[in-house]
Every structure is written in structure tokens, then in C-alpha cells.
Amino acid sequence: MVDVTGMASPKPRRILIVGGGPCGLVTLRNLIERGDFEQVVLAERRDDIGGVWYLEALPDPDTPRDRPFWPSPAYPELIGNVLAEYLSFSNYPFPEPRSEIHPYPSLAETHQYLKRFAEPLRSHIRLSTEVVWVDELPESRGWSVTTRDWREGENGVESVEIWDAVVIATSWYDHPSWPDTPGLPEARAAGLATHAQTWNGPDGYEGKHVVVVGNANSSNDIAAQLKRVAHAPVYRSIRRQAIRRFAFLPDPRVLDVPPITRYTVNATKKLDLELLDGSTLTHIDAVVHGTGYSAASAPYVRVLLPTLTPITSPLTFPSRVPNLHNHILYALNPTLAFIGAVMSYTPFTLADVSSTWLTLVFSSRLHIPDTLDERLAGERARIARVEELRDVGRAKEGRELSSLVAYHILGAEEQRYAQGLKDEIVGVAPEYEKVLPEWSDVDWKRREGMYERKWASLMAEQEAE
The missing domain is CATH 3.50.50.60 (FAD/NAD(P)-binding domain)
Structure with a gap:
């Protein structure tokens, strides 16, 4: 060193x-x-x-x-x-x-x-x-x-x-980022849950019951492609309304639903999804996660x-x-x-x-x-700023305001x-x-x-x- x-x-x-x-x-x-x-x-x-x-x-x-x-x-x-x-x-x-x-x-x-x-x-x-x-x-x-x-x-x-x-x-x-949701590892192992990292277009989703997780750019693009071929509606599972720069026009073929709280692979090898509001989506063929990437x-x-x-x-x-x-x-x-x-x-x-x-x-x-202390001053200030913004979110809503508040x-x-x-x-x-x-x-x-x-x-x- x-x-x-x-x-x-x-x-x-x-x-x-x-x-x-x-x-x-x-x-x-x-x-x-x-x-x-x-x-x-x-x-x-x-x-x-x-x-x-x-x-x-x-x-x-x-x-x-x-x-x-x-x-x-x-x-x-x-x-x-x-x-x-x-x-x-x-x-x-x-x-x-x-x-x-x-x-x-x-x-x-x-x-x-x-x-x-x-x-x-x-x-x-x-x-x-x-x-x-x-x-x-x-x-x-x-x-x-x-x-x-x-x-x-x-x-x-x-x-x-x-x-x-x-x-x-x-x-x-x-390094795709996956939600920490019960049952998701089993859904992935069964090939029923994928990530935008491996999305290769809407071919193969014709008539399928599909859920897209997220409403930033990747999720919105994927939902826009799926709505033309998948079974209607395509569900878009979101935590909150996206910031305006993630553009997506309302469409009757795309229905927003709450976050997924549990994945269950059912007897027919499809997914039943429990949602935050207590409702359930049943017999889902695929879930595509537009949940971003790690730092x-x-x-x-x-x-x-x-x-x-x-x-x-x-x-x-x-x-x-x-x-x-x-x-x-x-x-x-x-x-x-x-x-x-x-x-x-x-x-x-x-x-x-x-x-x-x-x-x-x-x-x-x-x-x-010349000194290490001076070189790392920006990193320390950035970490402090991110924590400050997260504290604001916790105080206002009891949770993070946005996953976009991150160091990177x-x-x-x-x-x-x-x-x-x-x-x-x-x-x-x-x-x-x-x-x-x-x-x-x-x-x-x-x-x-x-x-x-x-x-x-x-x-x-x-x-x-």
C-alpha cells in the first residue's frame, strides 16, 4: 500500500x-x-x-x-x-x-x-x-x-x-438487485421470476399472465412491450408513483398493483402473489423485475x-x-x-x-x-448527505423516500x-x-x-x- x-x-x-x-x-x-x-x-x-x-x-x-x-x-x-x-x-x-x-x-x-x-x-x-x-x-x-x-x-x-x-x-x-421477499428464491429457481438483466423482448410472453416489478425506465419499457402481446392486464407492482422523468403513459392494458409481499409456486407450477394490501394475484406465468442494479x-x-x-x-x-x-x-x-x-x-x-x-x-x-484525509473529504460528505436525505424520508413517511437516494x-x-x-x-x-x-x-x-x-x-x- x-x-x-x-x-x-x-x-x-x-x-x-x-x-x-x-x-x-x-x-x-x-x-x-x-x-x-x-x-x-x-x-x-x-x-x-x-x-x-x-x-x-x-x-x-x-x-x-x-x-x-x-x-x-x-x-x-x-x-x-x-x-x-x-x-x-x-x-x-x-x-x-x-x-x-x-x-x-x-x-x-x-x-x-x-x-x-x-x-x-x-x-x-x-x-x-x-x-x-x-x-x-x-x-x-x-x-x-x-x-x-x-x-x-x-x-x-x-x-x-x-x-x-x-x-x-x-x-x-x-449485479442485479433483487427484492428481499419471501418465496422469491424459489420462484427464481422454478424459472418463473426473472430480472431485466436477461430480458430479451416480448417473444414467448404471448397470452401469458405477467407481472412487472418497478416503474422506473426498465420496468416501464418492458411493460410497454408486454402490453401488446401478454394477457391483459399486465400488472405493474410498484411501491410509489415514479418521478416524472420515468415516462409512462396510462394504458388500460397495464394495471398498477401494490408491492409483492410473498411468492408461492403453486401446484400448477405457476405463481400466486400476495400483495401489500392483502389481495392475491393467482396463476401468474412470469414476474419480470426491473429493480435495478447494485453499486x-x-x-x-x-x-x-x-x-x-x-x-x-x-x-x-x-x-x-x-x-x-x-x-x-x-x-x-x-x-x-x-x-x-x-x-x-x-x-x-x-x-x-x-x-x-x-x-x-x-x-x-x-x-x-496530498493527504488521505483531504482525499476522502468528498466521500465523507457524500455519505453524510445520503444519510440526511434518508432521515428526511423516515421522518416524513416512516420509510425511505426513494431507492434513488443512494451513495452511487x-x-x-x-x-x-x-x-x-x-x-x-x-x-x-x-x-x-x-x-x-x-x-x-x-x-x-x-x-x-x-x-x-x-x-x-x-x-x-x-x-x-
């Missing part, structure tokens, strides 16, 4: 990025073009870049595979909730949308954008390369990284390399504390990657970084700004605080946080003032306005049916 007292900002020569989604790709571009490093490489475990935006066909259960399958939580008919300008990396604008009714890019359009963006970076990208372990070396000697190349042999081929710095650019989608996790990263210990654990409270400065740098050894560890309204643009900030730190152009979900804090990063960048590199996006008051109102635009898009679609 590094002694941070009086330590200068790190200046690594060789940097490995883990994850080939939007966060990893823009980090790769920025480290290459905005820094001066000897070697920058990105490792992606799947056979193409794109992260969640790369929808690989589900494996045929009757066909042997020579590698693991890592599902994307995307689905074929997915339409995004973010306008193209906020999916645009700096100096690489997203194409103009082809539809006025649907100005939000589709899954395919977003994946194609990422593939075009990555094309000049191909020589720096290793596909089918799973990062198995990232181990901190003593005495500031870097990181030992164990990878498995799935292009070679049935079990892959492991190798070990030493890197000066490692950037973790994977987020939450391996970013990297159990394969092991640090010296003082012995080798996974950096993330289910025991960490609140759930988060601990000991981060500015949600990015591991404060005890700032040659380890995380891009995309927090959830935001516009993750593409936030990753662009945060990885530019990281590039300047790694280049010794931008300096971080920025919400309205995104504006201050993102603009703060940009201000630090521009303070040492004014050439990026016009290059990077803004989070000014005027721009923030425009960002929030895109959610109202989604309501207009849905109404236009409904009128066209």
Missing part, C-alpha cells in the same frame, strides 16, 4: 483499462489523445465492444460453448432515454436522429456509434480478454493483472502482466490492507467502491481509478469529463490532495459534481473549455428538458398506433 502523506500525483507509463463499454472506450481515447503515456490498452471480456449496448444472441442451450456468456441487460427493441447530444463524446458528435417522433437513439444506433468511435483505437483493444485478478503490488511497484484469453482453448489461456496503473470501467450490470463492484481487484483484500464487498456500507477521491481515484493508491462507478443522467458525457480529469492527473498536470446515484448532484471536474480541468488545461460539455444552469435545464420530451415522444407514438 502506498503512503499517501506528501505524495505527488501519480505519473504512470503503462495503463490498462478494464471494460469496453462507453466508459472504457472514451477513457481509452482520452488517455491516448490527451495524455503522453508509453502504452495504453483496453481489455474487454466479450467478443465485441459496446458494453451494455452490445446485444449478443442468447446461447443455444443445446450447443456447447467454449467460453462463458455474459448477458447484456439490453433488449432488441430498446430505445434510449437520453438524447443524441448527450450520447456524444467530445470531438465526435452522435448522428442526428432519423425520427422526429423518436429522437432518442435505439440500441442498434448507439452500438454503431460506439463501434465507429472505437475504430481508430482498435490496435489498443484486446477482445475476448477477461480480467480475472488485479492485485496491488507492494512498494508502489504497480499492479499484477491476471487475464484469460478466451480465443485460446476451451478454458481460455491465463497470463500475467504488470501495469503501472489500472482503470476499472465496468459498472453494475453483473459498481470489482471483487477481482485486491488491494493491500495490509494483506491482499478485495476492494469491494457486500459488507461495505453504504454500498460503493470505498475510499475513492472524486468518485474516481483510489485514495490509498491513486494508480487505481474507476470511471463509471456512479450512476448519472448522462453517463457518456460524464465519463468523457471524468476520464479527461483522470488523464490530466496521470499526466501530472492536475494535482490531487448522483441525481441532482450530477450538475455540481460534473461542472466541478470540468472547472478543475480548465484551470490547468484551458484548451478543453470549449471541447468538453457544460453543466451550467442553462445547460442543466436543457438536460432535464429531455425527459419532458420523452413524454411528447410517447404521446406521438400512441396517437400513431
Whole structure:
């Protein structure tokens, strides 16, 4: 472990990025073009870049595979909730949308954008390369990284390399969040309860009695697809009315019901669901959970504390990657970084700004605080703020106001946080003032306005049916 007292900002020569989604790709571009490093490489475990935006066909259960399958939580008919300008990396604008009714890019359009963006970076990208372990070396000697190349042999081929710095650019989608409800494990084991992580569209749900849990973006999108094919009504089990930015038009084919309090697999191998109001839904064929994902996790990263210990654990409270400065740098050894560890309204643009900030730190152009106490001041303030908001909810309703009040979900804090990063960048590199996006008051109102635009898009679609 590094002694941070009086330590200068790190200046690594060789940097490995883990994850080939939007966060990893823009980090790769920025480290290459905005820094001066000897070697920058990105490792992606799947056979193409794109992260969640790369929808690989589900494996045929009757066909042997020579590698693991890592599902994307995307689905074929997915339409995004973010306008193209906020999916645009700096100096690489997203194409103009082809539809006025649907100005939000589709899954395919977003994946194609990422593939075009990555094309000049191909020589720096290793596909089918799973990062198995990232181990901190003593005495500031870097990181030992164990990878498995799935292009070679049935079990892959492991190798070990030493890197000066490692950037973790994977987020939450391996870790779906499930309600702690009696009977749910048995329902899952019976194949009657699934998660949005593995939703692959409405095919196979024709005429089925289905319940969708949740009313945020994923649940609303899934309910909107199911209502056209499933038995009416599709039930949407919700705890409270959603915030307005999760757009969903009222529809007689979708009926809201209270939270599920117990799952029971009945004699006909279907589900009976007890609800909070004492009523019961019987003979349900499937329950799809749009209940989100746990905070970013990297159990394969092991640090010296003082012995080798996974950096993330289910025991960490609140759930988060601990000991981060500015949600990015591991404060005890700032040659380890995380891009995309927090959830935001516009993750593409936030990753662009945060990885530019990281590039300047790694280049010794931008300096971080010397002491551990100063580096962790932001984390302590964020934890205190989240607890304050939760206390407000407990006082008003005797429960949490919203599951969106969490350490790793920025919400309205995104504006201050993102603009703060940009201000630090521009303070040492004014050439990026016009290059990077803004989070000014005027721009923030425009960002929030895109959610109202989604309501207009849905109404236009409904009128066209």
C-alpha cells in the first residue's frame, strides 16, 4: 500500500483499462489523445465492444460453448432515454436522429456509434480478454493483472502482466438487485421470476399472465412491450408513483398493483402473489423485475490492507467502491481509478469529463490532495448527505423516500459534481473549455428538458398506433 502523506500525483507509463463499454472506450481515447503515456490498452471480456449496448444472441442451450456468456441487460427493441447530444463524446458528435417522433437513439444506433468511435483505437483493444485478478503490488511497484484469453482453448489461456496503473470501467450490470421477499428464491429457481438483466423482448410472453416489478425506465419499457402481446392486464407492482422523468403513459392494458409481499409456486407450477394490501394475484406465468442494479463492484481487484483484500464487498456500507477521491481515484493508491462507478443522467458525457480529469492527473498536470484525509473529504460528505436525505424520508413517511437516494446515484448532484471536474480541468488545461460539455444552469435545464420530451415522444407514438 502506498503512503499517501506528501505524495505527488501519480505519473504512470503503462495503463490498462478494464471494460469496453462507453466508459472504457472514451477513457481509452482520452488517455491516448490527451495524455503522453508509453502504452495504453483496453481489455474487454466479450467478443465485441459496446458494453451494455452490445446485444449478443442468447446461447443455444443445446450447443456447447467454449467460453462463458455474459448477458447484456439490453433488449432488441430498446430505445434510449437520453438524447443524441448527450450520447456524444467530445470531438465526435452522435448522428442526428432519423425520427422526429423518436429522437432518442435505439440500441442498434448507439452500438454503431460506439463501434465507429472505437475504430481508430482498435490496435489498443484486446477482445475476448477477461480480467480475472488485479492485485496491488507492494512498494508502489504497480499492479499484477491476471487475464484469460478466451480465443485460446476451451478454458481460455491465463497470463500475467504488470501495469503501472489500472482503470476499472465496468459498472453494475453483473449485479442485479433483487427484492428481499419471501418465496422469491424459489420462484427464481422454478424459472418463473426473472430480472431485466436477461430480458430479451416480448417473444414467448404471448397470452401469458405477467407481472412487472418497478416503474422506473426498465420496468416501464418492458411493460410497454408486454402490453401488446401478454394477457391483459399486465400488472405493474410498484411501491410509489415514479418521478416524472420515468415516462409512462396510462394504458388500460397495464394495471398498477401494490408491492409483492410473498411468492408461492403453486401446484400448477405457476405463481400466486400476495400483495401489500392483502389481495392475491393467482396463476401468474412470469414476474419480470426491473429493480435495478447494485453499486459498481470489482471483487477481482485486491488491494493491500495490509494483506491482499478485495476492494469491494457486500459488507461495505453504504454500498460503493470505498475510499475513492472524486468518485474516481483510489485514495490509498491513486494508480487505481474507476470511471463509471456512479450512476448519472448522462453517463457518456460524464465519463468523457471524468476520464479527461483522470488523464490530466496521470499526466501530472492536475494535482490531487496530498493527504488521505483531504482525499476522502468528498466521500465523507457524500455519505453524510445520503444519510440526511434518508432521515428526511423516515421522518416524513416512516420509510425511505426513494431507492434513488443512494451513495452511487448522483441525481441532482450530477450538475455540481460534473461542472466541478470540468472547472478543475480548465484551470490547468484551458484548451478543453470549449471541447468538453457544460453543466451550467442553462445547460442543466436543457438536460432535464429531455425527459419532458420523452413524454411528447410517447404521446406521438400512441396517437400513431
